[in-house]
Amino acid sequence: MNNLPPIGSHIHLIAVCGVGMASLAGLLKARGYRVTGSDQNVYPPMSTYLSEIGIDVQLGFDTQHLAHRPDLVIIGNAVSRGNPEAEAVLNDSIPYFSFPQALGKFLIGTRESIVIAGTHGKTTTSALTAWVLKCAGLDPGFFVGGVPSNFGSGWNPGGGDHVVLEGDEYDSAFFDKGPKFLHYRPQSVILTSIEFDHADIYRDLDHLKEAFRRLVVIVPVNGLLVACYDYPAVAEIVKGGSYRLVSYGDSEANDWTARNIRANQGRSYFEPCFRKNSEGEVELGAIGRHNVKNALAVYALGRELGIARTKLLEGFASFSGVKRRQELKGERRGVLVIDDFAHHPTAVSETITAVTDAFVGRRVWAVFEPRSNTSRRNIFEREFARALSLADRVVISGLHQPEKIPEAERLSAERVVDSINQLRGKKDAILIDGAHDIAAYVAANAVPGDIVLIMSNGGFDGVQEKILSALSA
Known part of the structure; x- marks a missing residue:
């Protein structure tokens, strides 16, 4: 399915009560579609959120939920073959997308995609990137696997030329076992870390590294990759690409490092240094050296995108974190x-x-x-x-x-x-x-x-x- 259904069309989401799927339902509703959903487990806070935004959620999975034949069905990655609604979609040739496919179609479109990927820090770094870019006047769209306190919602279509996405390495759907981030057509990537995780779908670290290799290989020649070299697996997989590669981390051999890190009353302060030259102190509304490192990546991204330092500072200082992250x-x-x-x-x-x-x-x-x-x-x-x-x-x-x-x-x-x-x-x-x-x-x-x-x-x-x-x- 190449063309999107016209505004007002009916879109049904199977397994709608997951955090990402519920947020996608909200995005589609805001875009003007008639949205319904179904799930086996319908309970707060997602059920409350969906009810508040006027989305009808049907309990359980039943072919009758598709009796009126939606124009498009989005199938969550928690859904397996044998699910009666998924089987009906296949049997009746109803058009369908996976969750990340839908984000690529309905949110990214022709805009420049900034993907935040890695084992650790994706949600906080994505939220911080979106907030810093907004404060800098870029009005980005974003989709984050959490609720950034500055926005009060994990998504926003935005009106600018950029879209910030948390790039999950988990698989997309039963019909697409590739990582979600492969659907996000990255123009820029922040790669925070690679360590073994998701033992249910990845055999070992080498298997996981292969997933990230598939991400970096689709960054275009005029694209940007900001990579944390504190993780050997990151340094290994990013070398040899044709994109613009910018490193960050603890070692002063990196392009970007953080100096004079200190904490005071729930806030952090650091000096981002480009090739050992300090750009002055940055105040960050978060604690922990790991969040300073996340902020350093966002700062490096902003500077590489040509944003003046003075326009970046407000976003870092006024960042108020993400729910369920400290x-x-x-x-x-x-x-x-x-x-x-x-x-x-x-x-x-x-x-x-x-x-x-x-x-x-x-x-x-x-x-x-x-x-x-x-x-x-x-x-x-x-x-x-x-x-x-x-x-x-x-x-x-x-x-x-x-x-x-x-x-x-x-x-x-x-x-x-x-x-x-x-x-x-x-x-x-x-x-x-x-x-x-x-x-x-x-x-x-x-x-x-x-x-x-x-x-x-x-x-x-x-x-x-x-x-x-x-x-x-």
Whole structure:
């Protein structure tokens, strides 16, 4: 299907309640289409969001949902063959797209695409890029796998010549097993990192690197690739391309480095240096060296796109983060609760370090749920133990839906807890099943001044609110 359906046409989304699909539904509705959707699991916050914007969501998957034959169906990557609606689409020859195909068609169009890719930092870096470009007057469209606090929504069509997209390496659909970012026709790419992840679809690091090679090979000759050379896999795959290559990272051998990094009252300050020459201090509304590095990439991108330094500064200083990325949830009895999406050992380590550095002298609790396909597997048991041992107190929950991971491959939360206690030389880590019991334990043992950092890539059964409620009791 090459031509888009005319405005007012009916578009149906199968598995509409995923974060990305729900945001896409909102984008299509704003474009003037009649949008419906269906999903097996219809619950807040996505069900509330879809209801508020006037999108009819049907519970479950049923061929009757397609009885009026939509003009186009978008099939989410959670949908497999055998899904009755997907089978009806194929049997009745109804036009269909995958989620990333739809973004390429309906959001990018003929505009210049800026893709933010990598194992870590995609969401924050995408949100920061969109905000900095907006503050610089470029009015970009964007689509981010989270909710940037500056915008209040994970998408905006924008009116400018650029579109910023979070480039996910996960597969696109049952009929397209390639990474989503291959549909985004990148003119510019920020590649933040490459480490092994998504163990459910990638065999090993080499298999994952091949996916990123497929991304960089489609960057055009007049395109730009901003790459973090702190990760050997990144440096390996980006060499030899015909695009303009700009490196950044800790080593002064890179094109861009950050100097004089400091933190103060929940904000970071650094000097971006191009080939060792400082461009002056930048204030950033985020904490952590990893976020300084993300900001350095965005700064380098802006300068390479020809944006004056003075036009970039406002966006960095006024950036207010992304929900579920070091998000302050509340404070009770002098105990501050912070929510974060970290679910990879590197991200867990960086997040704990960032919070510890930002709140000097305060005891940090790490409350971690093994929920992602990778964190529930035993490939990173030692790495999780080392990362979590950076916190003063650790609570690990049982695995989310452990039955979905083969027993031989399953992470042992007990072994992680034992390893942390051995590393620290005392029993600072504990395994507790269930959000209610976790909240009760934290409330009984936390003292004024403590920081409770919750890390999960899912809802964690509302443990954030449960802890705040228990602290208030």
